[in-house]
Amino acid sequence: MRFNEDNLKAYVVPNSAVKGSTPVLRNLTNIESLDVLLHPEIKTAYDIFWESAKKIPNEPYLGYRPFDKEKKAFMPYEYLKYGEVAKRVTNLGAGLMHIRLLHCNSKEEKELIERRQWSVAIYSNNRPEWMITEFAIVSQSLYSVGLCDTLGESSMEYIINHSEITVVVGILDKTIKVLRSIKKVPNIRAVVVIESTQDINEKLRASKPLGDSVLSIGDLRKISKDLGVDLYTIDEVEAIGNASGIKDFPPKPDDIYTILYTSGTTGNPKGVVLTHTNYTVSARSYGKRMRKNGVTPVMISYLPLPHGYGRMIELVITLEGGILGYSTGDVSKIFEDCQALQPTFFPGVPRLLTRLYDQFTAATVNAPGIKGIIARKAFSEKLENMKNGKGYFHSIWDNLIFNKTRSFISNRLNLIMSGSAPLSAEVADFLRIALCTEISEAYGSTETSATGTMQIMDDTSIGHVGPPNFGMEIKLRDVPEMNYLVTDEPKPRGEVCIRGKAIFREYLKDKENTENSLIGDGWFATGDIGRMNEDGTISIIDRKKSIFKISQGEYVAPEKIEIILMRHPLVMQAFVHGFSDKSYIIGIIVPDPTTFVPWAANILDTETKLTGNAEKDSGTFESLCKNKNIVAKYLEEISEFSRKSGLVGFEILKKIYLEHIPFDIEGNGLLTPTFKLKRGDAIKAYKEIVENMYASP
Structure with a gap:
């Protein structure tokens, strides 16, 4: 294969091709090394948070929409400032340490707790307390394990036991699930409920999840105590931490930051062990793209935080001193939340973007009569302009048609990043026109800290996921059993292999899968089949292993x-x-x-x-x-x-x-x-x- 030197979007490492593998590709900024140039002083997730908290303590950070019980409606966004969150992070981190020390049974166990690097589970929907808890865990050199329901109840129990979790922080209905399974998860010593005492009492009375005998937090504490587990509210743990005198215990770059569980082909989910270095390199690799044209990034948070994509992108927004606005939880109303928040950045998945495409095309280019004729002319003219490098806006057609579709998400929107599965070309092009914004496809996995490749800024070509991201290397290797070879004409095909400091450490307690995936010299074999294009971009065309993703990004x-x-x-x-x-x-x-x-x-x-x-x-x-x-x-x-x-x-x-x-x-x-x-x-x-x-x- 010959690369197109006039339109090369990646650096081809000289003399890097060996038998059975393509040449190695790097980002154009990484010719000499794989160092990520943006924010070189940031080494840990602790650094990410405190860099912004110290610089801009009075700026808004975590947004939420209060629910008005009388009006039965969600109200406009309210925000916690970086400085407010910082106080809660420090107090909650100290409080988690304190309550864990209250539940140790020996001198040896106390010493292990004080050495840190033990796990705390977060079992919650997306909300400000998720990230407050995340950074509180980090502040004591502990690490988080996100729990979610999509892997099933038995998997929840497996994950708690496999990662040796002793403390769970979660919303009420999730902590009740843990208490119901307590005989199967005997290591749990304490649960921390995110809601306030008043909210807990109201929910227990309204839905009676544990029957007529449990109608208040006092009743719930008694049941928990009988099960050998202490129950706290998050406010109580913060107060305990504030009075404890326990100081921050910042992590080192090679310490574990989080363990993310990904569903395996068969059997139990695999625990992907990721360090602070892994995730800070990933966050830094995306950071430049979030602050487009110098605008402070504002993002709607709805992607599940126990998954790699959602977690990484929230770190990026924090690193850039941006605003995270949490959705109200109903995915069908996500765009109502967007209209209230007015984000600059929308992290998309193909299923949701395709739903938008269907809705917009029905109202515009596929509309009957003169309306459809005008919309098709408008789309054609804007598409030609965009492909010729004239941008995403058109004064006439936008005022007439596309400002309406753009406002369906946000009038401030300047970037949509699509990840987790391929986005069809016609959807990408149409939404670029209808939303007047850049849409960039990215590719990564849980094991790569959600980084790998990303289309370069304002690249409107289609059918690929871009060149290697900052700090990453890509190559393909032969998969003869599927007839994918790097000698294929006109373009090499094979298994995508990725190398860089974002690559995970190991699968927890799983030497066999670790050795099968980390194939030597720092390379991770993804199991995805790619095609290497003449311009140095990669197209994902198949899956080596039987596990696959569907359009909403779920693994099957x-x-x-x-x-x-x-x-x-x-x-x-x-x-x-x-x-x-x-x-x-x-x-x-x-x-x-x-x-x-x-x-x-x-x-x-x-x-x-x-x-x-x-x-x-x-x-x-x-x-x-x-x-x-x-x-x-x-x-x-x-x-x-x-x-x-x-x-x-x-x-x-x-x-x-x-x-x-x-x-x-x-x-x-x-x-x-x-x-x-x-x-x-x-x-x-x-x-x-x-x-x-x-x-x-």
């Missing part, structure tokens, strides 16, 4: 779902599939004929009795698999089973195809000699069927 582990489905007596074999630009997953299911045929026949008999219409069906296995009514009832049956088995929404099949020919070793060749599904072959075999399933309404 198909084997996990298949195993659960095959527990159902009506299911013999299952193949689950999906795409990163689709919002749901589908399945190819081979029913068990011994149970399926009588079950299906009974449904047809029942329908005949109810409607008086005898549906013509030969009753054979093949004909029943093709019967639309049977397929619909079958989908209902396995969907309910999936929910009862603990699968969450995005893991439940939305469409199915019932296959009457079983997967086998010799006939269709879809099984290995050990009867495992050959996923790559199944994808090829059912390509047309899968495409038709997604194309159908």
Whole structure:
């Protein structure tokens, strides 16, 4: 492959190509070294927060919308200033140390606690207290572990035990979940409830989550005490910390900052151990982009903070002295929150951006009559201007059409970053025009501290995720089993490998997966398949491992779902599939004929009795698999089973195809000699069927 020297967006390291690998690419600012030039004095997350807190103590930082109970509506944003947050961070950090020391059983345990570097869980929705708790944990050289519900209750218990958590800080309903599981998480010594005493009492009386006998915080404390766990409110812990005399205990760069759990292909989630160096390098690599044109960044916070993308971007805003406005929690109303906040920066995921695209195109370029004709002309003219480097604004067409679409998010918007899954080209281009703003695709993973590549500023080309970000190196390596080779013409293809100081330390207590992923000399093998383009950008085209993302950024582990489905007596074999630009997953299911045929026949008999219409069906296995009514009832049956088995929404099949020919070793060749599904072959075999399933309404 020859690079286009006239349009090269990356630095190609000389003589770096070896057999089976492409040349190494770097950011254009990293020719001599991988040092990130922005904020070189920042070494830890502690530095990130205190740099801004000391410089701008009277500036707004964490925003929230109070709920007016009389009006039954959320009010305008109110803000905690950097200085206010700093006091709470110091007091809460000291308080967490103090209450943990109250619950040690030996001199040895006390010494371990005082050495720091132990974990505290945060189990909450996005709100100011999340980041207050995060930086409080950091202030004592402890590290956070974010808990979330998408991995399931059993995974919550696994994570608490695996990371040896003894203290949980969370909102009321989440801490109640922990208390209900306390026999399975015996290391928990204390829980800290984020809400105030008044809010806790009101919620307990309104919803009675623990029955009629628990209607106040006093009742809840008694239950907790009986379980061997002390319960505090966050205000109480801050007051304890203020009186304790415990000083900040700043972390070192190589100390653990956080452990993020990512769902594995099968089995339990993996704990990704990330240091302060990892995350500060990542935050610094993005920092320059957030303060566009010298404007203080303002960001809406809605992305889950136990995930890498959401966590990293909040550190970036803090580093840049910006404002974080927390959403009210209803994703369907996220743009109402944006209109109230007026952010300059919106961290997007393809599913949400595609929803915007559908809404805007229906009202503009796809509108009937003269309105659609004018909108299409406006879009075409603005698109040509943008591609010719004339920017995102047009005085006539914006006043006539696009200021309305822009104001749907924010009149101050200057950057949307799309991550977690690929964004389609037509969506990216249309939203750049409709929102009058830069849209930049980025690529990273939990293991890379959410950095890796990012499109360069105001790059309006499509179909790629940019060159290496600041401080990162990229190369591809052969994946012969999938026929992806670095010698492919016209462009090299292979597994994306990333190197830099943002790469994680290890998978917690998992030497095998650590060694499989950290392949030597600092390189992390991502499992993603990329294409290296002539301009030094990377395009993500496939996934080496079976785990994949769907458009909202959630990881789907198909084997996990298949195993659960095959527990159902009506299911013999299952193949689950999906795409990163689709919002749901589908399945190819081979029913068990011994149970399926009588079950299906009974449904047809029942329908005949109810409607008086005898549906013509030969009753054979093949004909029943093709019967639309049977397929619909079958989908209902396995969907309910999936929910009862603990699968969450995005893991439940939305469409199915019932296959009457079983997967086998010799006939269709879809099984290995050990009867495992050959996923790559199944994808090829059912390509047309899968495409038709997604194309159908």
